[in-house]
Amino acid sequence: MIRVGVDAMGGDFAPENVILGAxxxxxxxxxxxxxxLVGDSEKITGVCRHxxxxxxxxxxxxxxxxxxxxxxxxxxxIKKTDSSMHVGFKxxxxxxxxxxxxxxxxxxxxxxxxxxxxxxxxxxxxxxxxKMPLADGSDILILDVGFNADTKADVLYQFGxxxxxxAKTMMGIAKxxxxxxxxxxxxxxxxMEVQEAYKIMxxxxxxxxxxxxxxNNLFNGGIADxxxxxxxTGNVVLKQAEGMYALxxxxxxxxxxxxxxxxxxxxxxxxxxxxxxxVIGHGASTPLAIKNMILEAEQAAKNGLVGKLSQGAKIIxxx
Amino acid sequence: MIRVGVDAMGGDFAPENVILGAxxxxxxxxxxxxxxLVGDSEKITGVCRHxxxxxxxxxxxxxxxxxxxxxxxxxxxIKKTDSSMHVGFKxxxxxxxxxxxxxxxxxxxxxxxxxxxxxxxxxxxxxxxxKMPLADGSDILILDVGFNADTKADVLYQFGxxxxxxAKTMMGIAKxxxxxxxxxxxxxxxxMEVQEAYKIMxxxxxxxxxxxxxxNNLFNGGIADxxxxxxxTGNVVLKQAEGMYALxxxxxxxxxxxxxxxxxxxxxxxxxxxxxxxVIGHGASTPLAIKNMILEAEQAAKNGLVGKLSQGAKIIxxx
Numbered sequence: 001m002i003r004v005g006v007d008a009m010g011g012d013f014a015p016e017n018v019i020l021g022a023x024x025x026x027x028x029x030x031x032x033x034x035x036x037l038v039g040d041s042e043k044i045t046g047v048c049r050h051x052x053x054x055x056x057x058x059x060x061x062x063x064x065x066x067x068x069x070x071x072x073x074x075x076x077x078i079k080k081t082d083s084s085m086h087v088g089f090k091x092x093x094x095x096x097x098x099x100x101x102x103x104x105x106x107x108x109x110x111x112x113x114x115x116x117x118x119x120x121x122x123x124x125x126x127x128x129x130x131k132m133p134l135a136d137g138s139d140i141l142i143l144d145v146g147f148n149a150d151t152k153a154d155v156l157y158q159f160g161x162x163x164x165x166x167a168k169t170m171m172g173i174a175k176x177x178x179x180x181x182x183x184x185x186x187x188x189x190x191x192m193e194v195q196e197a198y199k200i201m202x203x204x205x206x207x208x209x210x211x212x213x214x215x216n217n218l219f220n221g222g223i224a225d226x227x228x229x230x231x232x233t234g235n236v237v238l239k240q241a242e243g244m245y246a247l248x249x250x251x252x253x254x255x256x257x258x259x260x261x262x263x264x265x266x267x268x269x270x271x272x273x274x275x276x277x278x279v280i281g282h283g284a285s286t287p288l289a290i291k292n293m294i295l296e297a298e299q300a301a302k303n304g305l306v307g308k309l310s311q312g313a314k315i316i317x318x319x
Numbered sequence: 320m321i322r323v324g325v326d327a328m329g330g331d332f333a334p335e336n337v338i339l340g341a342x343x344x345x346x347x348x349x350x351x352x353x354x355x356l357v358g359d360s361e362k363i364t365g366v367c368r369h370x371x372x373x374x375x376x377x378x379x380x381x382x383x384x385x386x387x388x389x390x391x392x393x394x395x396x397i398k399k400t401d402s403s404m405h406v407g408f409k410x411x412x413x414x415x416x417x418x419x420x421x422x423x424x425x426x427x428x429x430x431x432x433x434x435x436x437x438x439x440x441x442x443x444x445x446x447x448x449x450k451m452p453l454a455d456g457s458d459i460l461i462l463d464v465g466f467n468a469d470t471k472a473d474v475l476y477q478f479g480x481x482x483x484x485x486a487k488t489m490m491g492i493a494k495x496x497x498x499x500x501x502x503x504x505x506x507x508x509x510x511m512e513v514q515e516a517y518k519i520m521x522x523x524x525x526x527x528x529x530x531x532x533x534x535n536n537l538f539n540g541g542i543a544d545x546x547x548x549x550x551x552t553g554n555v556v557l558k559q560a561e562g563m564y565a566l567x568x569x570x571x572x573x574x575x576x577x578x579x580x581x582x583x584x585x586x587x588x589x590x591x592x593x594x595x596x597x598v599i600g601h602g603a604s605t606p607l608a609i610k611n612m613i614l615e616a617e618q619a620a621k622n623g624l625v626g627k628l629s630q631g632a633k634i635i636x637x638x
Contacts, residue, residue, distance in 0.1 A: 135566055146502055149510040183465055183554040191468040191551045215555045216562035232510045233552050235502040236534045240559055243535035247454055248567075248577070255572050 001032055002301045004294055005097040008039030009066035009084040010104025011285045015039055018103065019047040021290020026057055028291065033298050036097060038063050039084040063087040069283055073107025077115065089116035092276045099297035101268060103281030103290060110147055117274045122313035125155045126273035128280065129166065130238050133260035136221030141167055144231035145238045151230035153196030158316055162272050163226035164207035165312045169303045175208050179224035181233060182212035206315060267292025270300060273309060277301050320351055321620045323613055324416040327358030328385035328403040329423025330604050334358055338366040340609020345376055347610065352617050355416060357382050358403040382406040388602055392426025396434065408435035411595045418616035420587060422600030422609060429466060436593045441632035444474045445592035447599065448485065449557050452579035455540030460486055463550035464557045470549035472515035477635055481591045482545035483526035484631045488622045494527050498543035500552060501531035525634060586611025589619060592628060596620050
């Protein structure tokens with residue numbers, strides 16, 4: 001029985017959208033999985049009742065506080081120990097959950113990931129990742145997309161290992177191709193950390209390094225399954241794609257490829273390299289996005305993603 | 320009389336496209352401007368003849384060598400002293416030209432900009448810039464887009480001054496708004512250099528600093544006229560936009576906004592912070608792109624861009 005915790009109070013439209021998403025997830029999730037809603041139990045049951053859904057299909061864990069989207073992440077997380085997010089992380093750390101997902105305050109989710117959970121032994125820096133659609137119909141996993149604004153070469157190398165394991169475990173790719181985001185194809189291109197990372201990666205046997213990738217080839221497909229970058233650049237890349245999608249949608253451009261940029265289909269950003277499965281949803285999550293966030297968390301738990309990353313981290317530690 | 324030098328042998332489709340672009344520029348350029356084509360004079364006159372254009376409308380400066388697109392930029396530039404590009408830079412340095420433009424080897428153009436020319440006194444690092452279209456119909460100037468992969472905070476600050484002067488001089492904006500590309504709106508966001516740059520910028524009187532900009536707002540308009548970033552991130556942003564435009568064009572998306580991403584309309588990337596006006600064109604330049612590259616170079620010379628940047632550099636030096 002896989003127990004997926006969901007922060008019922010997290011997100012711009014919580015708890016309503018979260019519960020509607022959980023209801024959608026309920027009918028899509030494996031029968032051996034259980035959705036655990038963490039938050040104000042009265043509000044949760046109230047929303048379920050309002051939509052004619054039996055709240056008995058969920059496990060509800062009461063939490064008296066909640067962390068606002070605009071609160072200072074670290075302060076709020078540490079102070080509000082009975083917030084839905086903090087309670088969820090504690091349950092995860094105590095093995096009362098197999099995964100935890102929230103569309104709440106992103107910074108607070110990152111705080112919980114290292115404050116209540118721990119980095120896996122051997123992992124220098126956990127990271128967050130995101131999938132982007134490619135023209136050939138596949139996706140590319142980009143990491144880091146914002147956990148670490150300053151990223152050293154050895155950390156970039158670890159992201160290659162982490163991304164490769166994620167792609168194998170969650171995307172069903174037998175031998176994921178890992179590229180390094182750079183400003184040119186040649187080895188000597190890029191900033192100092194990227195140049196150094198290339199040197200480490202080119203001889204690695206831990207993953208299939210395919211060299212540098214320039215951003216003009218990002219969406220073409222056929223080059224890589226995993227794209228490694230620092231959390232500053234990765235965040236800019238992700239937000240630029242989001243901004244472009246939002247703008248062309250507003251301008252009325254309606255094309256199947258552009259529509260795949262809709263974050264709702266991806267549902268969430270997994271936190272990789274920490275001691276349990278954590279997924280961060282988009283603050284503005286719709287019920288569809290919440291459903292996919294929950295399914296991503298369930299799959300991570302079911303496929304043993306953390307265990308596999310832990311094995312990968314051991315390799316790093318041994319080197 | 321403004322003398323605009325053009326590398327007739329630079330670009331994937333040189334000399335043909337360069338000369339066709341120069342012919343187009345000839346009828347668009349001010350009557351008091353002169354186009355000086357640098358390269359193989361026989362080939363240049365041959366192409367002019369082929370298209371029924373009187374080559375006497377240009378000044379032709381013969382150069383016996385040319386730098387290939389795939390050559391090592393620094394080695395090729397230094398070795399090939401009679402290449403069209405090197406000869407153009409020497410004419411510029413000797414005040415035989417008022418501006419020089421080439422769609423040839425970008426790295427070699429950057430080399431020439433600091434090897435034959437010099438950084439303006441006070442400028443720590445010259446940079447290259449690019450304009451991107453915004454939804455409100457205006458453009459935003461982004462710098463650096465690739466000269467400096469590693470950029471310190473004081474250099475980012477200088478980019479603010481340089482970008483502001485460019486926007487005043489070349490884009491006709493009386494009080495350009497300057498933003499810092501970042502991963503959040505708060506002062507403490509970003510990598511170390513960006514955090515430090517924010518601290519310097521927030522109290523400056525040299526330009527109108529409007530704070531951080533996230534990439535999801537990049538194309539919206541209404542926030543900033545100039546966007547400052549390091550050359551690594553800026554290059555990724557520019558190439559991602561190029562890649563997105565190329566892909567959606569291929570997919571048949573045809574929207575006036577997307578069409579404005581066509582680099583041909585922008586024509587070139589000015590090198591800012593060096594002792595003369597230099598514009599780098601896209602390697603794959605069409606005649607339209609070449610025409611606009613030449614007009615950009617002519618405008619830079621006519622508007623006294625280098626002199627104004629030199630004044631700005633003096634302010635920096637005096638601080």
